[in-house]
Amino acid sequence: MDETGERAGLGDKLMGPMMSIIDKRRADLVPLLQGGPGQTAQAVLRDDECVRKVASFCYPLLPGLVRLAVKEPVFVDFVMNNREKVLGRLSQPVCA
Template sequence: MTDTTESSGLGDKLAGPLNAIIDKKRAELLPLLAGGAGQATQAALRNDECVRKVATFCYPLLPGLVRLAVKEPVFVNFVMNNREKVLGRLSQQAA
């Protein structure tokens, strides 16, 4: 299996739980983006530290079986590489 195929499979498996966390914890996540939705979210897309904060916040909230299969550095890397989707979803319903 190639890295691209593995990444795609990982993305498919992580997207559902991550989206559920974002939906449930939106009010707690928005302050991590320097004050809220909208312009702060756009700035956060360019700020690696903000994206890492969101990923680090979300990782312990993943289902236990997902955490057993996917370690935190891999999850953080996934979020960093998919920041547009993750933060886009976060700001989508907040606006």
């Protein structure tokens, strides 16, 4: 399999656990994305430091088998490269 195919497969495997973490830990994650006064959610998503903080927070919450297969730097790169899809969910209002 080529590198692009491997990345796509990795993304498919990581997206589900990441969305589960976001849904369960929203209250803990939103403060990590708080930007300065007047900073919009989109501006925060462009802030590499904020996105890295969220990725570093979420990595230990991944299932153990996923952490065995995917090391933290690879996971952080995944989140950085897919920030709109992964973290955009945090900027959406919670449905009651």
